[in-house]
Amino acid sequence: MNSPKNILLMSRRAPYGSSAARDLLDIALTCSVFEQNVALLLLDDGVLQLLANQDPQVIQQKNLNSLQSSLSLYDIEKIYIDADALEHHGLSHSELHIPVTLLTKIEISQLIANSDIVLTV
Amino acid sequence: MIFTVVVHASPCQNAAPESALRYCKALLSAGHTLHRVFFYRDGVFNGNQLISSPPDELNIMRAWQELAEEHSIDLVICIAAAIRRGVLDATEATRYERDQTNLAEKFNLSGLGQLVEACILSDRVITFGGQG
Numbered sequence A: 001m002n003s004p005k006n007i008l009l010m011s012r013r014a015p016y017g018s019s020a021a022r023d024l025l026d027i028a029l030t031c032s033v034f035e036q037n038v039a040l041l042l043l044d045d046g047v048l049q050l051l052a053n054q055d056p057q058v059i060q061q062k063n064l065n066s067l068q069s070s071l072s073l074y075d076i077e078k079i080y081i082d083a084d085a086l087e088h089h090g091l092s093h094s095e096l097h098i099p100v101t102l103l104t105k106i107e108i109s110q111l112i113a114n115s116d117i118v119l120t121v
Numbered sequence B: 001m002i003f004t005v006v007v008h009a010s011p012c013q014n015a016a017p018e019s020a021l022r023y024c025k026a027l028l029s030a031g032h033t034l035h036r037v038f039f040y041r042d043g044v045f046n047g048n049q050l051i052s053s054p055p056d057e058l059n060i061m062r063a064w065q066e067l068a069e070e071h072s073i074d075l076v077i078c079i080a081a082a083i084r085r086g087v088l089d090a091t092e093a094t095r096y097e098r099d100q101t102n103l104a105e106k107f108n109l110s111g112l113g114q115l116v117e118a119c120i121l122s123d124r125v126i127t128f129g130g131q132g
Helices: A020-033 A044-050 A065-074 A083-088 A105-113 B016-029 B041-047 B060-071 B079-085 B090-095 B113-121
Strands: A006-011 A037-042 A078-082 A101-103 A117-120 B002-007 B033-039 B075-078 B107-110 B124-128
Touching: A006 A020, A006 A044, A020 A037, A020 A044, A020 A065, A020 B113, A037 A044, A037 A105, A044 A078, A044 A083, A078 A083, A078 A105, A083 A101, A101 A105, A117 B113, A117 B124, B002 B016, B002 B041, B002 B113, B016 B033, B016 B060, B016 B124, B033 B041, B033 B060, B033 B113, B041 B060, B041 B075, B041 B079, B060 B075, B075 B079, B075 B113, B079 B090, B079 B107
Parallel strands: A006 A037, A006 A117, A037 A078, A078 A101, B002 B033, B002 B124, B033 B075, B075 B107
Antiparallel strands: none
């Protein structure tokens, strides 16, 4: 059995403009099933994926909040947000519905450099 | 080194699949191993056997088949993404009560576990057409 790898999943996309957010979560959950060390990194519009109180039913989309809330049950607790992107959108930490870690650009570079595998969606 | 290539984009409209194909050929000719090509999201359309390119243009589906034939490459299409987009083999066509199949030979439908397994076994995993 290989030792677990550090797999970083990155997304820059808003939650309902494309399937990116959902597709990213599907990879994350599969990584967890394979007992890998998985981390999520949300950049640019991707920070909007974690906004609390989403109401996508009016556009016939499934709410991502409940799936995101279940990430901790899959031992996916490393969720990183680009602090600049959050500020760019005029948002604060408290407006996101699950615990995240804010990173600077330099810290993001280090996170990517320290990951074994980086997948973008 | 062991590589896996991931393709997220459909052919025709996006250059990413052709770039991925050239990348695969380059790494093989440099002596590396290609563990798998995994097609996710709109990348599943690479395995649509009904793709009918003009004769003077590259037919990417056939090019993937030739690569698989020549180098015994595992071409895996994400089954959930494929079913959503109507890329079906006989088993799935029966399951979803469809009259037609269109999955090209040499491509196999399987789950995201094949992507994660490839991440575990590969030294490098390179995504083409991500962030689309």
